Every structure is written in structure tokens, then in C-alpha cells.
Amino acid sequence: MTLDPADIRAIMDALDRDDVGKVADINGQAPGLIAALQKRYDCKVDVFGLCADGERVVVSDDELDAYCIAVGAAGGNPDRIKSATPGKAIRPYDVIANINGFGSRHKVKHLKPLIENGFNGQTRLVTDIKQGSGSYPFFKDYGTANTLIEPTKAAPGRAVVSAIPPKTSAGAWSEIAKGLAGDSGWFRDLGEHSMLFEDRSDTLVVTFDNLDIAMDKREDRRPWGYAFIEAQGWSMLGVMASGWTWFRDPAVDAEFIRLRDEGFFERFSRVVFYGASMGGYAAAAFSAACPGATVFVTSPQSTLDKSIVPWEMRYKTAWDRDFSGPFGDASLASQSASAVHILYDPYVAPDAAHAARFTGDNVTHWRCPLLGHRLGSSLQQMGALKEITVAAIEGRLDRDLFYTTLRKRRELPRYQRELVHHALDRGHDALALKVCNFVLARRKDKALAGIVKQLTSAA
Structure with missing residues (x-):
């Protein structure tokens, strides 16, 4: 081919x-x-x-x-x-x-x-x-x-x-997690998944992460958002998956049902479900265990059930998982939340299609053009993720704050490159040249300099 x-x-x-x-x-x-x-x-x-x-x-x-x-x-x-x-x-x-x-x-x-x-x-x-x-x-x-x-x-x-990162020893994480939980928290090994609870305040943030990434790629070997949540003094329930499971495991379902029925979430004045991509799917899905919670997710999938999303051609590794049950379809499960914030790049077609499946009155769609599927990483590099997340958790995120903060992307190399090529692909050479010159006046970039040379020699 x-x-x-x-x-x-x-x-x-x-x-x-x-x-x-x-x-x-x-x-x-x-x-x-x-x-x-x-x-x-x-x-x-x-x-x-x-x-x-x-x-x-x-x-x-x-x-x-x-x-x-x-x-x-x-x-x-x-x-x-x-x-x-x-x-x-x-x-x-x-x-x-x-x-x-x-x-x-x-x-x-x-x-x-x-x-x-x-x-x-x-x-x-x-x-x-x-x-x-x-x-x-x-x-x-x-x-x-x-x-x-x-x-x-x-x-x-x-x-x-x-x-994907190499498989991590669950035993190594178990020892770290037990130390983090201390006397006031707890750690539960569910086999393919685990849960770590740290008790700090009456605000609880529930996060979902891939254990292999946390242990292999992060120097602190902590779950998604750990340092940020700790710095705010919030309590945390970190749910970890050993691999690309999409948290589709009867043991995880049972544990969230148990926590709900025992009144665990009722101890907190504010509960937030937080995650990205696979973790974003789980955050929206398992928010059903805590009606009235806030959901804040980036690039989430709504489900990987091929009968519902036949256009989703990514993540084949999880297509044989069971996405039925009360936590199966995140777009439906999250309808009991008080607010659902969906951040996504509209130019990533499958992400936009998943976002469109979240249609409840409690949903706010936040478009983040040209930041890609891993836009959480881009927002963090911009210094914008913390400000936006805290505002959402505290219930004060509005369009003025969001899109004013998003302007920081103009200084992000990834966004600058994507904007240039987005313009070139659509025949807007003058706009591409303008962006290149804007960037090159502020920093060196051999790739963009090469584009300027091509555009000016062709003129």
C-alpha cells in the first residue's frame, strides 16, 4: 500500500x-x-x-x-x-x-x-x-x-x-500505597486493580490511572494528579489499573457499590471524579456511585462497546471487555452527577464523537482545539491545568475563565506547530507564515524555519 x-x-x-x-x-x-x-x-x-x-x-x-x-x-x-x-x-x-x-x-x-x-x-x-x-x-x-x-x-x-510501558510489579506498588495510606487511610488490592484512600479533608477527589504508567514514567511513582491533590489538602481515592483494562472488572464494580452502600461518599461535602482518556472514561462511569458528584475529565471515552461506538477503532486491546452494567456507558452513568466537564480536542474525531454522546443537562463541553488527545499534558505544560481544574472542582469554572486561561496555548510549541500545519493543510499559507514568524521571533525552531524558507521561495 x-x-x-x-x-x-x-x-x-x-x-x-x-x-x-x-x-x-x-x-x-x-x-x-x-x-x-x-x-x-x-x-x-x-x-x-x-x-x-x-x-x-x-x-x-x-x-x-x-x-x-x-x-x-x-x-x-x-x-x-x-x-x-x-x-x-x-x-x-x-x-x-x-x-x-x-x-x-x-x-x-x-x-x-x-x-x-x-x-x-x-x-x-x-x-x-x-x-x-x-x-x-x-x-x-x-x-x-x-x-x-x-x-x-x-x-x-x-x-x-x-x-505501553512494561508490566509493573503489583507488589512494589502495594508497599508504596500502604505507606501513603498511613493510619487514617486504607489500601485495597482487588487483583487486577487496587484502591488507595488518603484522608485529608471533606473534599474528596477520585482519580483513575494506569499503574504501569505511574510506576514506569513518573519519578514520584504516584497516581494521576497526586501531587496536585495533595497540595490542595484534599482527600484522595486513587483507583489503579494493572494495564489497559478500562477498569471493566466485576471487582471494581462491586467495590464502588460497597462504598456507595456503606455511605463512604456521604462523609464528604464535595466529591469530584477526575481522569484522562481511559481514566476519564472511568471517572465519568463510576461517578454513578455518588450521585451529585462533579466530573472533570479530559479526552474521555464514553464506552468501548462496539455495538454502541462502531466507529471507535482505537484501544483494540480492550474490545473484548464487558461494558454492560450500571457503570458500563459513561455517558449514561454520569447523568446523576451535578456537573460534568468534558475537555476534548474537536479535531480528534473519535474524541469529539465520544464527547457528543454526553448530552445531559449537567454536561459542559470545553473545546481545546489542536491540543490533541493528550490535552491534559498540554494544559499542564501551559501552566493552565491546575487553574482550570481547581475552578471546576470549586464550582466557579465559566467560559471567560476557561478561554482566557486557554490563551496560554499560544506559547506552547505543540500548539504552534499544529496551528501551522492545520493552516497549510487547508491552503492558508499566509496564516501559516504569520504563525511561523510569530514563533521564530521568540524562539528557535528548525522545522518552522524550514517552512518559512519553502513558503517564501515559492512566493
Whole structure:
């Protein structure tokens, strides 16, 4: 399968990366995509030569020259391209392109050495997938797949696989959590999930997080929002999932029902359910255990039940989970909340579609254009997440405060790049040039400088 401009735009959106420094292209099959990545991120590129059985081979000078010409013709930078040396240790890449290769023409299992050495917790793999190749089960061990084109008998499909951190020892987290709970709180091990309660005040924030991310990617090895909640002096109930479970576990359902029936939530004058993406889904869903609570979520899914959201092609790893029951459909479960705040990027189509399913009178939709699926991270980098979250929890978030605070995105590199390419994709070259000049007057950016050069030379 070849990549046309529409394919490349879809891939770039699905990557959802703030930055890309190093890219691998297996057998040099994706020059157009590589050029697009270089134009946006000014990244370095290694061209890997791999035989059908996965053996690494030398990329000849003629092959590399032809590839560099193709990348250059598409607007990329051949000077930042080299061949990967066989025998040299493979280091992690931000993006790996596997087009017309393993999983479509060759057996996907032969990609294993490159993935196991070239993946870190943030890697994205762009891959073609032939129906019946076993690619989806194979990739499930390494990440979550976002299917852009479904494979059929007639033609391969395509997916972007987002790497997941290595599995964390639940025992290590158990010891940390028991220490955090202290004498006034508690920790409960539910098997695939766990709960940590810390008692500080009559405001309770209930958070949902992936244990593997908390333990592998955060220096403090704490749940989502821990430091922020602690600094406010609020109580916290942190629910942790061991993997990408979407918290669909009868044990979690039973525990929230028990907490509700025992009057646990009634101890607090204010209860807030807080989370992002998978955690955002759970926050909205389990708020049903505490009618009258506030829900504050970023980029949440409403459900992964394919009979309800057949358009949701991400997160295949959780499609076989049971999304029935009182906590199954977050858009319905959250209708008993006093207020539901949904933050999302309207240009991320599936996120916008999930947001649209939250239709209750208690729902406020907050549009965050061009900040991507991981917009919570973007808001945090902007210094805006705390201000917006505290206002929502305290019941004083309004449109003036929100959109005034959101203006800080103008200084965020991710937003600046996305705005430039959003304008270019729609033929607004003058606007793109204006944004580039605005940014370059304030900081260096080789990728944007290259766009200025292209636009001014073409004028």
C-alpha cells in the first residue's frame, strides 16, 4: 500500500506526539511520511534494511540515495537521514514506520527484535496489517492499536500502535500505597486493580490511572494528579489499573457499590471524579456511585462497546471487555452527577464523537482545539491545568475563565506547530507564515524555519 496525502495526514494525527526526535523507516518504504515528520519535527531518520526473516542487512548507497531523493522531493531533509548499521545496538525510536513489510508481506513475528529494542513507553509504530496475519495479537503485547484502515481480504489495513510501558510489579506498588495510606487511610488490592484512600479533608477527589504508567514514567511513582491533590489538602481515592483494562472488572464494580452502600461518599461535602482518556472514561462511569458528584475529565471515552461506538477503532486491546452494567456507558452513568466537564480536542474525531454522546443537562463541553488527545499534558505544560481544574472542582469554572486561561496555548510549541500545519493543510499559507514568524521571533525552531524558507521561495 502506498501513502497518499490523506493517509499521511491521518497518520500524523494518530501519532499524537508533542515532539519526534528519532525515526526508523523499515526498508525505506515511507518517504512521504518521513518528509512530513521532518517538516513538522526536524527529526533524524535511520533507514533499516531487514530481510523477510528479520535479518538485518546493509542498505546500499544506491538504495539510500534513491530514498533521500524521494524524501527531499516530498519536502524532507535528506541531510538528516542515514542507514542503520547491521550489528549495531538498536536504541529506542519515537516513531517506527513499517509500511509494505512485516504483517502485510512478511511474517510479523520477525519484527520482534526491532520492537523489543526500539520501543520505549512513548514509541509509535505505523504498520500495515494483512487480514489473518496475526498482527493484532502480536502487537497486543507491545501496545494499543488505533486502526486507521481496516484490513480486508482484498487489501491490507493500517494501524498506529502506541507503545505501553512494561508490566509493573503489583507488589512494589502495594508497599508504596500502604505507606501513603498511613493510619487514617486504607489500601485495597482487588487483583487486577487496587484502591488507595488518603484522608485529608471533606473534599474528596477520585482519580483513575494506569499503574504501569505511574510506576514506569513518573519519578514520584504516584497516581494521576497526586501531587496536585495533595497540595490542595484534599482527600484522595486513587483507583489503579494493572494495564489497559478500562477498569471493566466485576471487582471494581462491586467495590464502588460497597462504598456507595456503606455511605463512604456521604462523609464528604464535595466529591469530584477526575481522569484522562481511559481514566476519564472511568471517572465519568463510576461517578454513578455518588450521585451529585462533579466530573472533570479530559479526552474521555464514553464506552468501548462496539455495538454502541462502531466507529471507535482505537484501544483494540480492550474490545473484548464487558461494558454492560450500571457503570458500563459513561455517558449514561454520569447523568446523576451535578456537573460534568468534558475537555476534548474537536479535531480528534473519535474524541469529539465520544464527547457528543454526553448530552445531559449537567454536561459542559470545553473545546481545546489542536491540543490533541493528550490535552491534559498540554494544559499542564501551559501552566493552565491546575487553574482550570481547581475552578471546576470549586464550582466557579465559566467560559471567560476557561478561554482566557486557554490563551496560554499560544506559547506552547505543540500548539504552534499544529496551528501551522492545520493552516497549510487547508491552503492558508499566509496564516501559516504569520504563525511561523510569530514563533521564530521568540524562539528557535528548525522545522518552522524550514517552512518559512519553502513558503517564501515559492512566493
